[in-house]
Amino acid sequence: MADQKQNPEIDTSAAEAFEKFLVPTIFGPWSEMMVEHAGTREGHQLLDIGCGSGAAARYAAKVVGGSGLVSAIDLNAGMIKHARTLDTGKLIKWHQGDLTDMPYEDEQFDIIAGNQVLQFLPDKEKGLNEIKRVMAKSGRLALTVYCSPQLNPAHAAVGNALKARGIDSTGVAHPFSYGDPMALGDLLQEIGFRDVSVVQKQMNSYFQSAENFVECLAAGGPSSRHALEQLDAEGLKDLKNEVTKRLADFVDTEKGLRVITTSHMALASV
Numbered sequence: 060m061a062d063q064k065q066n067p068e069i070d071t072s073a074a075e076a077f078e079k080f081l082v083p084t085i086f087g088p089w090s091e092m093m094v095e096h097a098g099t100r101e102g103h104q105l106l107d108i109g110c111g112s113g114a115a116a117r118y119a120a121k122v123v124g125g126s127g128l129v130s131a132i133d134l135n136a137g138m139i140k141h142a143r144t145l146d147t148g149k150l151i152k153w154h155q156g157d158l159t160d161m162p163y164e165d166e167q168f169d170i171i172a173g174n175q176v177l178q179f180l181p182d183k184e185k186g187l188n189e190i191k192r193v194m195a196k197s198g199r200l201a202l203t204v205y206c207s208p209q210l211n212p213a214h215a216a217v218g219n220a221l222k223a224r225g226i227d228s229t230g231v232a233h234p235f236s237y238g239d240p241m242a243l244g245d246l247l248q249e250i251g252f253r254d255v256s257v258v259q260k261q262m263n264s265y266f267q268s269a270e271n272f273v274e275c276l277a278a279g280g281p282s283s284r285h286a287l288e289q290l291d292a293e294g295l296k297d298l299k300n301e302v303t304k305r306l307a308d309f310v311d312t313e314k315g316l317r318v319i320t321t322s323h324m325a326l327a328s329v
């Protein structure tokens with residue numbers, strides 16, 4: 060797959076919108092929680108898998124300091140290209156590639172962390188075996204994976220409104236498709252990880268309004284923008300109205316729309 064150096068024409072607009080609208084509100088706070096949950100310390104070598112625009116990697120770089128090292132990998136060339144521009148101190152080693160086949164040495168990393176990525180892997184066993192290969196014997200893996208749509212009501216409202224319009228909302232549902240904590244824990248153990256724990260965490264994020272939430276997803280939602288793109292201007296307006304009605308109970312007159320996200324956070328060693 061082409062990387063930034065080979066192809067300077069990579070479109071970063073979706074990555075920029077993701078970083079601008081969804082990282083400060085949702086992905087950044089989850090990434091920081093994950094890096095903390097993993098027990099990241101000064102001097103650690105950390106790998107951010109499925110790093111997107113690099114929220115976890117940037118936070119981890121502050122935690123591991125000059126004696127540590129952060130690497131980050133993502134399949135999406137636009138995300139990696141934008142992530143490089145945000146890493147003004149050149150603190151992080153970025154790589155565009157597939158986490159199921161990584162360019163790293165065996166047992167290289169003390170911490171491997173992936174915020175909302177495992178559920179997207181068609182072959183989760185392959186991905187987890189590759190993670191295990193590059194993880195130090197004393198290392199730890201931290202993964203966050205969204206719970207079911209019922210526990211992520213704002214995203215579910217958008218998915219249901221798309222479905223009601225006959226739009227294929229598979230992409231919108233995909234992030235919430237691996238919400239069974241038993242399946243997650245069992246899979247980690249089957250691959251040979253030890254000390255496996257899976258805990259459920261919840262977070263409130265605020266958007267100006269339901270309309271604004273839909274606009275942010277349409278601009279930068281890695282899974283939802285392609286579904287929302289299928290609507291014309293009138294259709295999008297109509298969908299925003301429906302989502303506004305569906306989410307009326309979550310509106311705070313001062314803070315705006317409360318978007319609840321609920322994830323499982325898995326921790327494991329080898």
Ligand SMILES: C[S@@+](CC[C@H](N)C(=O)[O-])C[C@H]1O[C@@H](n2cnc3c(N)ncnc32)[C@H](O)[C@@H]1O
Pocket residue numbers: 082086087090108109110111112113114115132133134135138156157158159173174175176179180281
């Ligand atoms: C929902 S985004 C989360 C991004 C980032 N972890 C964050 O929290 O901001 C999921 C990311 O996983 C990446 N991804 C999906 N499958 C991948 C794979 N096989 N290898 C590397 N990255 C992958 C996508 O390109 C996308 O950037």
